[in-house]
Amino acid sequence: MYVEDAKILIDTPEDIAYALNHADIKAVDYILYSHIDPDHTMGMRVIEQLRLDWLANSIGSICRNPIIVASLPSIIKDLRCQGTKYGSALDYYESLNLVSSQAITSLELTSMHIDLIPVDSSANVTIFVFTQDSNKVIYAPCDVKPFPENDIFRDADCLIIGNTIVGDVLKDGFILENDNPLREELFVIDEIIELKSKYHIKKVIITHLEEDWGKSYDDYKELQKQFNEIEFAYDGLEINY
């Protein structure tokens, strides 16, 4: 996810450099992390591609516009565990002034306000709430079940949510039985409809789409005709309010 208003990137999966180029994104000023699962963090080296200038560094010139890396305090702490035998990658980037890390629960920018809502008391997973003027967008990318109770979600214009099983018949005809443990971890569409109704959310976009759901782009396009204001994400989808 990229927020154009403030050049905010949320999470760095392994192929984030490819995704940034594919989306023709020119600048990143902030990186916010939702949680530390590898598929959301293992592309952290994109920080080097965004800011590191080895030649300038070799003559003592330091980076003058560090990326703000921000997240909930417990997640920043865990992020420091990502690294190699040489130590923490985040610490290394800070030592070169490529980044400045901040443990936050909200972020006030000139263009918008962002609240970071912990999914549970461990505060290891984040739901982002973007507010600008009278518009509100919720981004809940991963591991957000059970969805927390919080009035801040009420009357949002859009909820972008991951981890939803799409359909009962999945890849290669796999039938998801009622007792399948995935149902504990992931939402099904009916639960998304309930969530949308509970918080009076105008529109839902389902993302983090797994190949295991066994559906093509055309399948998703056809499927979303069945629902009221529930759509499926694709790379390049723009959300404007």
Add this chain to the structure above:
Amino acid sequence: MRLKIIGSGGCVSIPRRYASVMFALRQGKKAFLMQGAAAVCMLRMPRY
């Protein structure tokens, strides 16, 4: 407020590329389900 989805795929890298392939398909390419390594190879082919 302007947001852009740049990683709609799932929790391993191939589905993420697969999602990108789906985006390519949306641009008018022939739409069919490509899976796993095939999707990755397709992305690396010049015509895509």
